[in-house]
Amino acid sequence: MTEKSKRQIAAETKERLVIEDNYIPLVHDDKYILEVNALKKYFPIKDGLLQRVTGHIKAVDGISFKIERGTTMGLVGESGCGKTTAGRTILRLTEKSAGQVLFNGKEVYDYTKKELQAIRPQMQIIFQDPFSSLSPRLPIREIIGEAVREHEIVPRNEFNDYINDIMENCGLQPYHRDRYPHEFSGGQRQRICIARALALNPDFVVCDEPVSALDVSVQAQIINLLMDLQDKFKLTYLFISHDLSVVEHISDTIGVMYLGDLVEFGRKEDIFRMPLHPYTKALFSAIPVPDPTAKINRILIEGSMPSPANPPKGCKFHTRCQSCMEMCKTVVPVQKEIEPGHYVVCHLYNDYEGA
């Protein structure tokens, strides 16, 4: 009896630890530079003497979206909702757990190490913190030029001119070449980070909270720069930020993440005109408006985000949701298309027949 129950427990645990990897494979459409399908990234929790895996942190739990060429997608959510992990997993900076990432129609995770290296210049990332993402021991020309040389973007005799060119495009002066990161202010460092990413002629750039660490006026400069560069080099951005007003300014499409799920996704205009998911609504109402006369109907979300290691059953948002129904506590909602291109994952819209 005891033997059996032990085995049962073991089986149950095993079941829990298996990461489901079932999705309908995508058909590539050349309109999109990036297609993400049911992408999952679980981090194992190890415990005990033998460091057995006892559970998973479900950082990204099955997200799907597509980004058109030359557009910007904004990814918003509270800290810990998995937006940064999503960005990194898409670039294969960490390995995925399940799902599909198609970049220019090819699965990023099918590349061998060598092939991946060859494709790397096309997809770049700008990190959040310009203070810790620049090597303090390298001069600026090396920080920007190291990868250019490695990938042989330009012939050796044109190297210097090329670096100067990139620096000028990003608002840096040529005499900054020989300086070290500590000699620059926050805004300038972020320009260096942008220059480093752009030096490789990428098609797609993940911007991981590029303006969060900066002052308001510098923030405006960097946002303007990013938008100018997008026009100039026909870039596609995945813009990760927790600041909704910045995301609204820069994005064409917006995805809202909560606890590893993409709860709402659609064009910017649609989402701001008609936010559907209760979480999106609450998020929007929480933005402070710089107008003392404005009366906003604040929807306050109670409590804080549950642990992604043990997310609530059913809809993950039900513990904090104001329009929580009985059904939300048990049944996992599925993605519904409410308007063309406007998706939501919420039981409130179950009866809604697609437009």
Added chain:
Amino acid sequence: MKDEKIDVNETKATDSNYLSARESHKISRENRRITDQFEKQNKRKNVPESEYTTKMKNPANVVEFDNLHTYFYTDVGVVKAVDGVTFDVPFGKTVGIVGESGCGKSVTSLSLMKLVQRPQGQIVEGEIRFDAGDKVYDIAKTPIEEMYNIRGNMISMIFQEPMTSLNPVFKIGTQIDEVITLHSLDLFHEEMKAAEKSVSNVKPSKESKLMIKARTLEMLDLVGIADSEKVYRMYPHELSGGMRQRVMIAMAIACNPKLIIADEPTTALDVTIQAQILEILMELKDKINSSIMLITHDLGVIAGMADYVVVMYAGRVVEKGTVFEVFKDPAHPYTIGLMAARPGINKEVERLYSIPGKVPNPIDMPNYCYFRDRCEKRIAACDGEYPMEIKLSPTHSVACYLYTEEEYRND
């Protein structure tokens, strides 16, 4: 700070940034001489009360900053972090202080607490009048010893980074208890106070300990922590960012302070948590009837919370007024720029406005409007001395040559 100057004028910047060893040595020796004098003043014992008590100019104010100068004597020169700041905090009101990093907003509040890094940082000139009820302190002259009675008890502070300002090795309960034990002694521990033991030696009796705990739990409930009994026994690392900030607020209000200084209380938090925390602060302000000095760089937070706004730039107040005045018709070009630079929901702009140039080097500030070199509305008069404060209305004033006193009179 040093690199701020890079873009302004390349060659000049490198020259003036360079200090030979001898020069540097000379500066530090001179600094030592000056700061030693200040320290002597600060450390005196048995200072007569008449020396640091004063009178409020307006009895409706809890704090009056009057021409405050706080300087830092660094090895590369004197940094005038706060250079002639004047504003008032009325009773029961919220005053928001806005500005970019390095504009001196935090140093202003630290001066009020006398927590500026000593001996380099010193209040050089000016008065900070604080109405403590029975007497009015001039904080600038108050000796350190006397400050222990004011800090935490009458003025308390909520810091930006709740993780670094809570002690990781003590439980939440212990940390809040300590504040109450140290400051609200008269509430719980009369016999000990009668014995006039020094504050740090007091060991509260069992009954008073229970009362202190009850007070702590009450405070935790007040800031919206549902399971206060459980949180009382937790360590800071077990709490989320929003919960930690609540604990910080509970700690700040534990002694019913007259003034709460909130130094970027929500900058490290998410929008949804930020909304919760701001809600709590608003409610509490009315409940315990205190004033709030809210320091932030987020204009949205100020608009929602504050009654008065003070805009600071490079250590000086460039504009102040009621929240309606400043947001409806901002006068100073810097305020206007700051508002235009922020992307807003439902604010359709192709390009964000960005203020050209950078904050000037705080060492050797020029004797003209500090914003002159970045200003797009610069006129001939701007080459003159630093502009005087000009009143646009009884409550709204601005330091800019674009405006004249007559305009107000005509209105």
